[in-house]
Amino acid sequence: MISKESVIKDLKEVRSRSPLVHNITNSVVMNNTANALLAIGASPVMAHAVEEVEDMVKIASSLVINIGTLSPSWVEAMLKAGLAAKKKNIPVVLDPVGAGATAYRTQTSLQIIRECKPDVIRGNASEIMALTCKQSDTKGVDSVASSESAVHGATTLAKDTGAIIIISGPVDYVVDNKSVIQVQNGSPLMGKVTGMGCTATALVGAFVAVNCDFIMSSAHAMAVMGIAGELAAKRSAGPGTMQAYFLDELYKLSDKDITNLLKAVS
Numbered sequence: 001m002i003s004k005e006s007v008i009k010d011l012k013e014v015r016s017r018s019p020l021v022h023n024i025t026n027s028v029v030m031n032n033t034a035n036a037l038l039a040i041g042a043s044p045v046m047a048h049a050v051e052e053v054e055d056m057v058k059i060a061s062s063l064v065i066n067i068g069t070l071s072p073s074w075v076e077a078m079l080k081a082g083l084a085a086k087k088k089n090i091p092v093v094l095d096p097v098g099a100g101a102t103a104y105r106t107q108t109s110l111q112i113i114r115e116c117k118p119d120v121i122r123g124n125a126s127e128i129m130a131l132t133c134k135q136s137d138t139k140g141v142d143s144v145a146s147s148e149s150a151v152h153g154a155t156t157l158a159k160d161t162g163a164i165i166i167i168s169g170p171v172d173y174v175v176d177n178k179s180v181i182q183v184q185n186g187s188p189l190m191g192k193v194t195g196m197g198c199t200a201t202a203l204v205g206a207f208v209a210v211n212c213d214f215i216m217s218s219a220h221a222m223a224v225m226g227i228a229g230e231l232a233a234k235r236s237a238g239p240g241t242m243q244a245y246f247l248d249e250l251y252k253l254s255d256k257d258i259t260n261l262l263k264a265v266s
Contacts, residue, residue, distance in 0.1 A: 002181055002219045002264045008255050010211050010220040015041035019061035019209035023202060024048045024078050026068025026097065029195035032243070033202040039250035040224070042206035048074055053081040061209035062090055064202055065118070067108055068097035075108055082116025091208040094118040094163075095201040100130025113161055119214050121157070122166035122201045125150035132157050147173055151180060164214045166204065166222060168197050174219040181219045184263035185226025187233035193243050200225045219264065227261045228253055 020043045025033055030046050037044035047056045050073060057063055063085040065078045085092045094116075096109035109131060112118065121131070125147045132153035147169025154165040154175040167173040172183040190196045204221040211217035231253075232245035 001266050002183075002216065002223065002262075004259045004262045006216060007220045007223050007258050007262060010207055010217055011040075011224060011253065011258070013210035014206050017061075017210055018043045019206055020045060020059060021062050021064060021202065021205040021209060022047060022053075022056050022060035022081070023064045023066070023205070024053065024074065024081055025064060025066035025095075025198060025202070028068060029066070029198040032195040033199050035247055036199045036250060037202055037206055039247045040203060040206060040253075042209070044202070048077050050077045050080060053077045054084040057081050057084040057088060057090070060085075060090060062093065062205045064093045064095070064205040065112060065116070066095040066097060066198055066201060067099075067105060067112075068095070068198065070104065070108060075111075078112060079115055082112060082118070086117060091120065091205075091212075091214065092116055092118040093120045093122065093201055093205045093208060095198060096121065096123050096127050096131060097198070099123065099127040106130050113163075117161070118163050120164045120166065120204055120208060120218050121161070122168065122197075122204055122218075124168050124197060128157065128165060128167050129153050147171055151175065155180070164218050166200075166218055168200060168222075172222045172226065174215060174222060176215045179215070179266060181215065181264060181266040183219055183222045183226055184265070185223055185230055185261065187229045189233045189236060189239065189242050190229045190246075192239040193246070196229075223258070223262055223264055224250070224253060226263075227257055230261060231257065
């Protein structure tokens with residue numbers, strides 16, 4: 001059961017241990033996700049050259065793979081890094097951006113799942129449904145399906161892969177093969193800022209680095225993401241200021257904020 005005490009504990013662990021999160025992520029969001037990781041207290045590194053990813057993984061606490069801007073050399077780097085991470089026994093988090101939009105994205109996501117065996121997979125409803133070979137509708141990299149509609153498929157995907165599955169949306173669902181946690185924090189304004197989903201994936205990478213109970217640490221990351229988004233939205237005039245205030249709220253997020261605002265059920 002997710003509780004305010006458990007969220008606070010993991011946030012303190014991230015801030016005290018400052019885990020090195022190795023990101024192979026897309027070129028649209030590198031700055032956003034690196035700043036979010038810094039704001040929360042983690043240490044980001046963005047490295048995607050085939051020649052160095054295995055060495056970088058050796059010193060990392062977790063690996064985040066985000067397929068948002070694909071190319072053959074990046075896919076090679078993702079697979080090399082993922083295999084190296086499994087050898088080192090550090091957690092791997094996959095963001096299958098745009099799975100279902102093109103065959104290349106879907107096939108790449110499935111190859112990474114098959115070969116690298118990620119511990120956590122986070123996507124929107126359409127992306128998660130695409131990975132279960134169910135019909136899914138996408139608009140570019142955006143979902144046109146509700147997060148709730150993907151819960152059954154996510155449970156099946158969790159059983160098939162052994163991974164924790166996170167479905168992002170107005171309600172976030174964190175799923176393993178036997179349980180579902182709903183995180184009900186967040187703001188509609190978050191969807192107006194590019195890369196918020198990718199940022200959530202990066203934060204999951206920080207939290208799973210400090211807590212090996214991956215369903216709980218994943219839920220804690222999504223709760224922190226949502227609470228910071230709610231607080232930022234209250235101060236924002238629109239998407240531009242939302243992005244800046246979101247980083248500020250991550251940075252100064254307090255025990256009191258979590259205690260007062262956490263909305264999660266399991």
